[in-house]
Amino acid sequence: MKKTGLIGFPLGHSISPAMHNAAFKIFGIDAEYLLYEVRSGELGDLVSDLRGKESLGFNVTIPYKETIIKYVDEVTTFAKLIGAVNTVVNREGVLVGHNTDGPGFIQSLKEEGGIDPGDKIAVVLGAGGAGRAVAVMLAESGTSKVILADVDFNKAKDLSDYINFELERNCQAILPDDLHEHIKKASILVNATPIGMHPNTDNSPLPRGIKLHSDLLVYDLVYNPRETTLLKEAKKAGAKTVSGLGMLVRQGALAFSVFTDEEPPVGIMWEAAEKALSAR
Ligand code: NAP
Numbered sequence: 001m002k003k004t005g006l007i008g009f010p011l012g013h014s015i016s017p018a019m020h021n022a023a024f025k026i027f028g029i030d031a032e033y034l035l036y037e038v039r040s041g042e043l044g045d046l047v048s049d050l051r052g053k054e055s056l057g058f059n060v061t062i063p064y065k066e067t068i069i070k071y072v073d074e075v076t077t078f079a080k081l082i083g084a085v086n087t088v089v090n091r092e093g094v095l096v097g098h099n100t101d102g103p104g105f106i107q108s109l110k111e112e113g114g115i116d117p118g119d120k121i122a123v124v125l126g127a128g129g130a131g132r133a134v135a136v137m138l139a140e141s142g143t144s145k146v147i148l149a150d151v152d153f154n155k156a157k158d159l160s161d162y163i164n165f166e167l168e169r170n171c172q173a174i175l176p177d178d179l180h181e182h183i184k185k186a187s188i189l190v191n192a193t194p195i196g197m198h199p200n201t202d203n204s205p206l207p208r209g210i211k212l213h214s215d216l217l218v219y220d221l222v223y224n225p226r227e228t229t230l231l232k233e234a235k236k237a238g239a240k241t242v243s244g245l246g247m248l249v250r251q252g253a254l255a256f257s258v259f260t261d262e263e264p265p266v267g268i269m270w271e272a273a274e275k276a277l278s279a280r
Helices: 016-027 040-049 067-071 077-082 101-111 129-140 153-166 176-185 229-236 245-260 266-278
Strands: 002-008 031-037 057-060 087-091 094-098 121-125 145-149 171-174 188-191 217-220 240-243
Touching (some): 016 245, 077 129, 087 245, 101 217, 101 245, 121 129, 129 153, 145 153, 145 176, 153 171, 171 176, 229 240, 240 245
Parallel strands (some): 002 031, 121 145, 145 171
Antiparallel strands (some): 057 087
């Protein structure tokens, strides 16, 4: 039997095994998806084990998406641009690092949100790991401008400097106090902070008094709950809303096709993810 899995710490209630095992089953692939909850000192030995013949590769989550880069042999262009790897494929002992979070987000934005980011202004809240993948991919997808706001201005500034000077795209770091005037002109607003996530579901990442508008697509990376306080506020303003479950499923589906070279069964993986989430 082949194996793959998720490396991270802690892994608690990951729904990745449910998604991937459902996909293996539908294709009749003799493989299983495991959880590798390891401390950083154990990472090197685990990765060596996962170069073996029976290993398809593995996914990587917090806190190892950057650290893993030094353990793999090659890194794809997107993963290099984003500076993080969440999927590693084992090609006969050669480990190749991919990033499917960024492309998964863009796919979900287009499919669930029905919007192409080209020539649009996008506001991204949060410049952590997820905010970086989202902002870089939006910039690379032809947005006219990415506006970045983080409670730590320096974090937003560092990321916007990277996008402006290394990628030569248009990005501006702002203070959360200035969000209102930028959201007025934007077509896309993305929450890439954990604010609103279970159990603190009454919280919103937006400062009080900020008005949303009906020409906005609001994408919340938080997927538990499916409808966050931010998405409720957005719906009230007449904006279109998308939950982060779409990104989660699509990054998993892209990883499945990296592991197996098969077209991913997105609907099956989506169903399995929803079922696993509601059983939590
Ligand atoms: P992170 O590394 O903690 O980054 C979040 C950033 O947002 C931090 O810099 C944080 O600052 C900042 N922040 C907090 N509150 C803010 C606010 N109100 N306005 C602006 N910035 C604020 O977290 P992450 O790993 O990037 O993940 C962010 C969220 O995305 C999590 O909920 C995660 O579960 C979700 N996610 C979803 C998917 C998916 O597939 N749907 C994929 C990846 C991540 P401080 O550190 O100072 O608080």
